[in-house]
Amino acid sequence: MKADPLDVLDASFIAALTPGASADGAPPTFAEVAFGGRSNVGKSSLINTLVQRKGLVRTSGTPGCTRQVNLFQTRARDGATIVLADLPGYGFAKRSKQERQAWATLIERYLAERVTLRALVIVTDARRGFEEDDLELAAFARSARRADLAPLELIFVATKIDRLPKSSARAHVKRLEKAAAGAVVPFSSETGEGRRELWLAIRRAAGVVPLAAEPINRHNAGEAADADGGRRGIQGGS
Template sequence: MSSFLLHQARFFTTVNHLRDLPPTPQPEIAFAGRSNAGKSTAINLLCNQKRLAFASKTPGRTQHINYFAIGPADQPKAHVVDLPGYGYAEVSGNAKLHWQQLLSTYLQSRAQLVGMILMMDSRRPLTELDKIMLDWFAPTGKPIHALLTKCDKLTRQESTNTLRATKKAFDEYTAAGYRGELTLQLFSALKRVGLDEAHEKIESWLIPKATEETAPEDEAQ
């Protein structure tokens, strides 16, 4: 098995308020997605761990941001940021407002954030809440890579159609002025479809940053 930077992930901290965001300088990649889109399963698979991220027994109840440090314990190279799942009607109005403020402000103002992985169930991509996430992130000009999860539940033709339709929708966002790169792929944690492609995309966002930080040290040796 190839060795990926993400395989060095470990729990770092949990944040429930913007004031508690860690003052860490390392680059961050946010993972966002509708509740039940398979976000926790995907994070665990990408990080080659079984219970690094875990879903609440009551979907939509958890309103925290979970940080996972990537790289050596004494000098992390990056952070994976697991955002609260969204889309459950059972969540109270106050919780929804808290979620909206926490996520929108984090996505729009966090300087360390280099990109977002957007999880969407391949059987129903680009729900209204997914579009809200795109709208919140649009002003940053940072890239979004969408994982169309659970593609093992689609036929080959359905997968092709879903990929084509979602790409067309992304192209329309770009034509309308979205400044960041919008890319997408099919993904199945169960069948391990798209795993290498997802790793390559995520690490292409992180490794240049990590290389820049360590370059002076390397030159000195």
């Protein structure tokens, strides 16, 4: 089987940002993409699926699993290097008001001021769809970005798509797209559905191009030579 350029060869935890901690703990390096959404929708599982590792990011059936901004550096087979930021979920009432406020401040500052951040992936459970707090997060990401930094691209993802009957999934995603007022990537951390589409969307949004392109395979190389030969033929006539 041909090696996939999107295979993740390296993925490692680099740092965690906690409320009140200095930002020096995680100096900005490569282009970054963050994953936000309500608690327990499957953000951390989705990152594990993207990087093809079951246990890189801690996940749990109990909401409130992720409590800090965790940064992971990833490098794909084709050299593209991107930092993925797993955000704590919101809408989780079991914490104290003070703790929730501290998280909100952490996430807001991170989204508004992180210099290398390029895009925010807003993740929901396909069965629940995008709700008010998701749309509030989108509005915040659009409006609160520090004026001297590049605006954030938004990518909407409906995960746990494996939980919907196949027959109705398409129509359901169409409805979610209406609510999000934009494209929605259907995703499943169980089956891997949507992994390729999401990586491509992330790379596009983050403006990340491969550092070392895959060598062109023989078939494509032949086609390229033909096309080139054709052009040369025309020019060669003069």
